[in-house]
Structures are given as C-alpha cells and as structure tokens.
Amino acid sequence: MLTEKELIQIRRQLHQIPELALQEKQTCSYLKEIIARLPQSYLSLKTLPQLPTALLVRVQGRKPHRTIGYRADIDALPVKEETDLEFASQHEGLMHACGHDLHMTVALGILSYYSEHQPQDNLVFFFQPAEESESGGQQAYEQGAFTGEFQVDEIYALHDTPQLPAGLIGCRLGTLFAGTTEVDVDFLGQGGHAAYPQRAKDMIVAAAAFIEQVQTIISRNVDPIEGGVITFGKLRAGTIRNVIAGEAHLEGTIRGLTQKMIELIDTRLQTIAAGIGQSFEAQVQVHLRQGGYWPVENNPRLTQKFIQQMQADPQVKYQETQPAMTGEDFGYLIAQIPGTMFWLGVGETGALHSSTFNPDERAIEAGVHAVISYLQIRMQEEEI
Structure with missing residues (x-):
C-alpha cells in the first residue's frame, strides 16, 4: 500500500x-x-x-x-x-x-x-x-x-x-451541494432617440422590470425552509446615453437544493419572461443550461x-x-x-x-x- x-x-x-x-x-x-x-x-x-x-x-x-x-x-x-x-x-x-x-x-x-x-x-x-x-x-x-x-x-x-x-x-x-443552472436572457425591442421614447421599445427598462420581478421567485415561490438563489451578474445594453437601447442581454445563475426546486425556478423565470415580453411588446428569450450540475x-x-x-x-x-x-x-x-x-x-x-x-x-x-x-x-x- x-x-x-x-x-x-x-x-x-x-x-x-x-x-x-x-x-x-x-x-x-x-x-x-x-x-x-x-x-x-x-x-x-x-x-x-x-x-x-x-x-x-x-x-x-x-x-x-x-x-x-x-x-x-x-x-x-x-x-x-x-x-x-x-x-x-x-x-x-x-x-x-x-x-x-x-x-x-x-x-x-x-x-x-x-x-x-x-x-x-x-x-x-x-x-x-x-x-x-x-x-x-x-x-x-x-x-x-x-x-x-x-x-x-x-x-x-x-x-x-x-x-x-x-x-x-x-x-x-x-x-x-446545490444544483446550478446558467441563465441567459435576451431582450429584443426597438431602439430610438432618447427624446422620443414613445417611438421605441426600451429594453433597459424591460430588463430592469424582469430583474425586479424575478426577485419574487425566491421570496414567494420557494419554500423558505429550503431556500434558493437567483443571481444576475452581467447586464449588457445600450451604446450611448441619448439612444434608447433596443436590445439587452442578461446573464446569471440559479442555485437550488433539489432538482424539483431548480425546475420550479426555471418555469417561473420563463413565465415572467413571457409576461415582460407582452408588457413591453418585445421578444424575451430565456436560455437555460444546467448540464450535469444537478x-x-x-x-x-x-x-x-x-x-x-x-x-x-x-x-x-x-x-x-x-x-x-x-x-x-x-x-x-x-x-x-x-x-x-x-x-x-x-x-x-x-x-x-x-x-x-x-x-x-x-x-x-x-x-x-x-x-x-x-x-x-x-x-x-x-x-x-
């Protein structure tokens, strides 16, 4: 030995x-x-x-x-x-x-x-x-x-x-160990001049609304005894201060203690994304990648x-x-x-x-x- x-x-x-x-x-x-x-x-x-x-x-x-x-x-x-x-x-x-x-x-x-x-x-x-x-x-x-x-x-x-x-x-x-899922969200709207917001579909505002609503998933959909995490660490949007951004890209991670919990969070994310898309007359595409990290x-x-x-x-x-x-x-x-x-x-x-x-x-x-x-x-x- x-x-x-x-x-x-x-x-x-x-x-x-x-x-x-x-x-x-x-x-x-x-x-x-x-x-x-x-x-x-x-x-x-x-x-x-x-x-x-x-x-x-x-x-x-x-x-x-x-x-x-x-x-x-x-x-x-x-x-x-x-x-x-x-x-x-x-x-x-x-x-x-x-x-x-x-x-x-x-x-x-x-x-x-x-x-x-x-x-x-x-x-x-x-x-x-x-x-x-x-x-x-x-x-x-x-x-x-x-x-x-x-x-x-x-x-x-x-x-x-x-x-x-x-x-x-x-x-x-x-x-x-928790399971993890990578999350990418793409917001597709219509850019425009900052002085004419009514002619554009602002994806920075849409992304902000999405991020705010997602915070309710852990607080209102997940058993507080079990816990979970949703963190968005990267947001990319816009080019200059006086142009409304017609696109935005968001990246984050999900952590959950059971596979059932992760799947619940995944479903809620997609439901919120659909609602944001309707509210802002935009396309909101959610991409989830868990791989083997159960x-x-x-x-x-x-x-x-x-x-x-x-x-x-x-x-x-x-x-x-x-x-x-x-x-x-x-x-x-x-x-x-x-x-x-x-x-x-x-x-x-x-x-x-x-x-x-x-x-x-x-x-x-x-x-x-x-x-x-x-x-x-x-x-x-x-x-x-």
Whole structure:
C-alpha cells in the first residue's frame, strides 16, 4: 500500500501539472503510471474513446454482493497560483485551486490498499475529467462508463473544504451541494432617440422590470425552509446615453437544493419572461443550461450507513455539515446511481478557487482511512 509519504509526493506531483477540463492528458498519463506500479492481480482498466482523459479502474472482488464506485475528479482551474510552494504549478495561469490533486491522491491511496488486499465486493474507481466545466460526469455516464463489468450499484465521492479542520469528515442526510443552472436572457425591442421614447421599445427598462420581478421567485415561490438563489451578474445594453437601447442581454445563475426546486425556478423565470415580453411588446428569450450540475442529493439509506460508520470509528473525527450553494457535477451521477458525497476537511489554508489555496496534506491519510473503514463495513452487508 502506498505510504503517507508516497501519497504526499504524488499529490505534489499532481499539483504541478494542473490542466483544464477535457485537456487532462498529462494528468491521466501520470495516473496510469502510478496505477501500473500497483499489484495488477485484481485490476482492470477502462477508457472511453470519446472522453480520452477519463479513466476507470476495476478491482475484482473475491465474493462480491455488489459493485461499489468511487469517483475522483481530475481537472484544474484557470487560476494563477500565488502560494510560493516548491511544488507550485508549472503550468502558467493554471492551478489545482479546488483541491482535485488531493481528491485523486486519496483515491489512489484507497486503490493501492485494495490492489494488495482483495476486497469482498467489486470496486470501480472513476478518475473523472471536466468537473469544473463541461459536465464530465454526465458525459462519461452517457458514453457508457458504467456498463458491463464496470456497472456500479452505488457510488461515493469526497470534496475537500478549508471550512473544516484537516482530516475531519463532514456529511449530512439530504443535499450536500446545490444544483446550478446558467441563465441567459435576451431582450429584443426597438431602439430610438432618447427624446422620443414613445417611438421605441426600451429594453433597459424591460430588463430592469424582469430583474425586479424575478426577485419574487425566491421570496414567494420557494419554500423558505429550503431556500434558493437567483443571481444576475452581467447586464449588457445600450451604446450611448441619448439612444434608447433596443436590445439587452442578461446573464446569471440559479442555485437550488433539489432538482424539483431548480425546475420550479426555471418555469417561473420563463413565465415572467413571457409576461415582460407582452408588457413591453418585445421578444424575451430565456436560455437555460444546467448540464450535469444537478443537486448532490445524498441517498438516505447509504448516507445513514456512512454517517454511522464515521461516528463509530474512533480514528475518525466527524461533524454534520450544512448544505452548500456551490455546484458539483457529482449531482448528475448520484441522480442515476445511489450514493453519498462527503466533505474532507483540509484546514484554513485559503478559500477554494483562490490563488492561495493550499490544503493541509495531513488530510490525505485521514481521507484514505475513512473511506477504507466504511467500505470494509459496507462490504460485510449482504443486501445491495
């Protein structure tokens, strides 16, 4: 089994070679190199021709009741690193600012253990490209990643967080991450002279009315106990102060804790847009893009088992956490396959997605132990 020292070195090597979504060629090659060094008796690999940086590794169980999946994302962000680490990013303008280098390392630690200690159940490790953008989880699923011998009955994943102490495990029943949807709205009216508003159809006013009415969706259509977010961060309209804008373009994001909630918000947005179009005699076109960024709604039965094991293990520090409004494309996978996502604390080392993010590497061994601890108990249970 890979030692803690070896895992730290692997994490540092991965940290130096960050790559954007769907471009993770060097990362994928390095993962294959590490996996090739492990005992191969129980291992088999699978790649996807249309998603070449995706990598699946199957571990044959000795007497399987089920096949358990474990996912680790592998892409990085377009962030210029400012940590001054000896092992800082060697790729200018790119950084593992979300900790996917640590995610991969924990997965390799778990895989290395089971490459030497044959598990009772089959295991499938999914090193997934394009989590930060491009919906890599959805792409892989739709391209048949989990078919044949690689079909899984349940799936697990972690995400690191600087909001918890290094090595602490956080989880909750229900939603862990919100789902997200990108929103673009185009307003098409009639431009004109500022002195003759009656001859134009002002799309700045229409956009303003739309934005104001949309604020009622969260306050009057969404259960206040559940919550939701609609934020418009970009509005583009007009050319000069004395010309009425005949067009406007609005960009924003929706966040919701359940897929049902997101679909409700989507419907209300489109209804309001239709009303604004009638009121201002304009065309109002709403474009919604969710892709694979569904809410991470943890499976109740499996999550309860996971939490119970975390609480029972004297080597694990566990804490119940609140849902986060950030997005994660594991939500799509968990909507197709029962499973659980949890947090791994990495200490207060800079915010996620920031140029100074530097997770405490002591979290690696804690994450490896927690997952192995859970899997050992889970594989003793006969029911799927």
